[in-house]
Amino acid sequence: xxxxxxxxALENPMEPGAQxxxxxxxxxxxxxxxxxxxxxxxxVAGTDIQQGEVQRIFYIHMPSFFGAFTAFGATVVGGIxxxxxxxxxxxxxxxxxxxxxxxxxxINLLTGAVWARPIWNTWWTWDPRLTSxxxxxxxxxxxxxxxxxxxxxxxxxxxxxxxxxxxxxxxxITLFIIRIVPETIHPVIVGASPQNAQxxxxxxxxxxxxxxxxxxxxxxxxxITLIWHRVRLEIRLEALSLQxxxxxxx
Amino acid sequence: xxxxxxxxxxxxxxxxxxxxxxxxxxxFCVGRGECVRLLGANGSGKSTLLRALAGLxxxxxxxxxxxxxxxxxxxxQLRAQIGLVAHQPLLYENLSARENLHFFGVLYAxxxxxxxxxxxxxxxxxxxxxxxxxxxxxxxxxxxxxxxLARAMxxxxxxxxxxxxxxxxxxxxxxxxxxxxxxxxxxGQTIIMSTHQLERGAQFAERALILSRGRIxxxxxxxxxEISAAFRRAGDAPGL
Amino acid sequence: xxTSFAAxxxxxxxxxxxxxxxxxxxxxxxxxxxxxxxxxxxxxxELDRAARGEAISGVLWVTLIFASILGFNRSMANEQDxxxxxxxxxxxxxxxxxxxxxxxxxxxxxxxxxxxLLPLMTVLYGLNLLDGxxxxxxxxxxxxxxxxxxxxxxxxxxxxxxxxxxxxALLPVxxxxxxxxxxxxxxxxxxxxxxxxxxxxxxxxxxxxIYFVLCMLLFEFVAEE
Numbered sequence: 001x002x003x004x005x006x007x008x009a010l011e012n013p014m015e016p017g018a019q020x021x022x023x024x025x026x027x028x029x030x031x032x033x034x035x036x037x038x039x040x041x042x043x044v045a046g047t048d049i050q051q052g053e054v055q056r057i058f059y060i061h062m063p064s065f066f067g068a069f070t071a072f073g074a075t076v077v078g079g080i081x082x083x084x085x086x087x088x089x090x091x092x093x094x095x096x097x098x099x100x101x102x103x104x105x106x107i108n109l110l111t112g113a114v115w116a117r118p119i120w121n122t123w124w125t126w127d128p129r130l131t132s133x134x135x136x137x138x139x140x141x142x143x144x145x146x147x148x149x150x151x152x153x154x155x156x157x158x159x160x161x162x163x164x165x166x167x168x169x170x171x172x173i174t175l176f177i178i179r180i181v182p183e184t185i186h187p188v189i190v191g192a193s194p195q196n197a198q199x200x201x202x203x204x205x206x207x208x209x210x211x212x213x214x215x216x217x218x219x220x221x222x223x224i225t226l227i228w229h230r231v232r233l234e235i236r237l238e239a240l241s242l243q244x245x246x247x248x249x250x
Numbered sequence: 251x252x253x254x255x256x257x258x259x260x261x262x263x264x265x266x267x268x269x270x271x272x273x274x275x276x277x278f279c280v281g282r283g284e285c286v287r288l289l290g291a292n293g294s295g296k297s298t299l300l301r302a303l304a305g306l307x308x309x310x311x312x313x314x315x316x317x318x319x320x321x322x323x324x325x326x327q328l329r330a331q332i333g334l335v336a337h338q339p340l341l342y343e344n345l346s347a348r349e350n351l352h353f354f355g356v357l358y359a360x361x362x363x364x365x366x367x368x369x370x371x372x373x374x375x376x377x378x379x380x381x382x383x384x385x386x387x388x389x390x391x392x393x394x395x396x397x398x399l400a401r402a403m404x405x406x407x408x409x410x411x412x413x414x415x416x417x418x419x420x421x422x423x424x425x426x427x428x429x430x431x432x433x434x435x436x437x438g439q440t441i442i443m444s445t446h447q448l449e450r451g452a453q454f455a456e457r458a459l460i461l462s463r464g465r466i467x468x469x470x471x472x473x474x475x476e477i478s479a480a481f482r483r484a485g486d487a488p489g490l
Numbered sequence: 491x492x493t494s495f496a497a498x499x500x501x502x503x504x505x506x507x508x509x510x511x512x513x514x515x516x517x518x519x520x521x522x523x524x525x526x527x528x529x530x531x532x533x534x535x536e537l538d539r540a541a542r543g544e545a546i547s548g549v550l551w552v553t554l555i556f557a558s559i560l561g562f563n564r565s566m567a568n569e570q571d572x573x574x575x576x577x578x579x580x581x582x583x584x585x586x587x588x589x590x591x592x593x594x595x596x597x598x599x600x601x602x603x604x605x606x607l608l609p610l611m612t613v614l615y616g617l618n619l620l621d622g623x624x625x626x627x628x629x630x631x632x633x634x635x636x637x638x639x640x641x642x643x644x645x646x647x648x649x650x651x652x653x654x655x656x657x658x659a660l661l662p663v664x665x666x667x668x669x670x671x672x673x674x675x676x677x678x679x680x681x682x683x684x685x686x687x688x689x690x691x692x693x694x695x696x697x698x699x700i701y702f703v704l705c706m707l708l709f710e711f712v713a714e715e
Contacts, residue, residue: 083711132665139662146659149649153268154308158711159645165708166638166663173665180669245269306576308714330582338573344509356501357581359493385512401577 063218071101079161263312333402502591547675631671
């Protein structure tokens with residue numbers, strides 16, 4: 001979904017300064033949406049009886065993971081389409097997906113740590129889900145390292161498309177780890193929580209009201225808008241280095 | 251494929267490594283049985299052109315046909331009729347000379363008896379038959395180069411591509427190579443050979459192609475002095 | 491004139507094995523590393539006997555995967571150093587034959603190390619690892635991460651910092667094999683009923699199959715230029 005909407009508008013992305021109208025609309029919607037979901041989460045939703053105000057971090061914590069999911073998904077789609085069509089744009093989308101997804105995944109980890117400090121009484125614990133989320137971040141850090149190590153651009157694009165497809169495994173593991181290693185203390189809010197989960201709370205109508213808009217925003221608007229901006233930046237960087245080489249060749 | 255049709259047809263071939271152009275708009279044809287010297291300074295695109303002809307690197311644009319097969323669609327058939335001697339020897343260090351030839355013989359679907367015969371014959375003609383059972387890692391640069399040539403000729407390719415075949419060879423080995431190439435020519439094989447030494451191969455290669463900054467700056471038969479003048483002009487052009 | 495798939499696979503795997511039997515560079519390094527790793531683990535975990543029994547399957551698999559990385563790196567470096575990979579790509583064989591050939595070779599080396607580790611660990615840790623099911627798990631697990639390891643080693647061998655990049659690139663994507671293999675081994679060794687751990691073996695085989703198909707499809711792009 002991400003890629004279809006952005007590819008149409010990327011057909012003439014080279015005009016400097018001029019943003020496609022759709023992108024401008026998306027940007028405004030994203031900013032407004034983010035403000036609105038923050039208000040919903042911070043002020044409208046009720047305070048959790050057991051956990052207090054800190055529970056509100058959940059309205060960012062969980063959606064940010066799904067934001068990363070969309071962004072890393074864009075990397076997979078971009079990779080497959082690059083290998084099929086050999087158009088640079090798909091590779092740029094894949095790269096943007098990694099960077100945006102990594103940022104979201106870090107937000108996910110940080111907000112989790114802030115929440116765990118009062119609830120689990122520690123910033124970090126070697127819980128299966130936490131570990132797999134950290135490994136997911138490292139996988140995409142590895143993607144960026146590997147990418148920097150390949151000099152020939154065509155080879156780099158092809159290789160990273162392949163790696164981006166396999167890297168998604170780490171996202172799926174994080175999602176399904178509770179089924180593989182059931183002894184996690186990480187709570188599951190939607191669906192059955194594992195037996196030893198600590199710090200769960202009920203998905204009351206107030207929670208759902210604040211969660212659903214935030215989830216939708218992070219799943220769609222946020223990653224799409226950010227990836228689009230990042231792709232435009234990448235295109236400009238490449239145009240710049242092309243000019244540099246031309247200038248050196250004169 | 252009739253004898254009429256040129257074995258190599260290259261049309262508007264361009265190849266860029268990222269933003270750096272290595273070949274720009276190169277077009278030429280080579281007829282069957284021709285022997286062409288590819289001349290040019292370092293970095294002029296000789297190796298890139300040979301790799302593209304061998305189907306090892308994809309052109310950025312343009313068309314390549316070898317023996318009527320087109321890149322990259324029919325790359326497998328195209329590659330089957332090419333023998334390549336590259337900068338690197340393309341040999342396994344921990345296998346003996348004979349084992350190397352046998353291995354590549356299997357890859358080229360040469361049957362067992364034929365494989366034995368061809369490799370014994372080739373080892374003798376590159377003067378390595380006494381070292382057939384020695385591991386390649388004990389070989390000198392020149393010996394590897396000769397074995398590499400034997401490997402490239404193993405499947406009797408229609409087209410031999412040689413990238414600086416004389417580098418690392420001493421006087422005697424150089425003469426051996428001359429003989430081998432002459433023999434290959436007389437059997438009707440087409441030879442394209444890159445070199446930066448003007449005198450090399452001049453006695454049997456009637457045609458010279460000079461590459462300069464990724465473009466063909468001279469193409470055709472010519473006297474030694476004409477070619478060397480064109481070569482010098484190309485060499486004076488500022489490099490990339 | 492096109493060489494049959496099986497002939498090409500056998501030739502490529504055969505020449506890797508032959509060269510390795512002659513020099514034994516890779517196998518020795520892998521075996522020595524595995525031995526050291528097991529000893530270091532057994533030393534580090536000495537204090538707590540209960541924990542040692544628990545940790546044995548983890549020790550086995552972590553050791554195996556690190557040892558295999560040594561092998562993958564060397565095997566692809568052998569192709570890359572003298573430009574041999576070009577020679578393979580030049581031959582009229584399919585790209586997937588190159589992949590399967592290299593995979594079979596890599597798999598053999600790692601399996602050798604794995605098969606040597608099982609009796610060794612049986613002695614060192616006093617737990618019987620010489621069990622048919624543990625062997626099957628070893629086979630499936632080694633086959634699994636050799637598949638993705640061969641593909642990624644082909645990639646990293648063509649980068650600047652190749653030896654350093656492979657573990658970083660491989661470990662996260664080989665994690666499904668590590669997780670399921672550890673679970674299965676633990677279940678077998680812990681004497682749990684078969685119904686409890688069978689699912690891990692099935693999962694291991696299933697993931698292996700998916701990875702194999704993906705690698706076959708994607709190897710072409712890794713070997714193209």
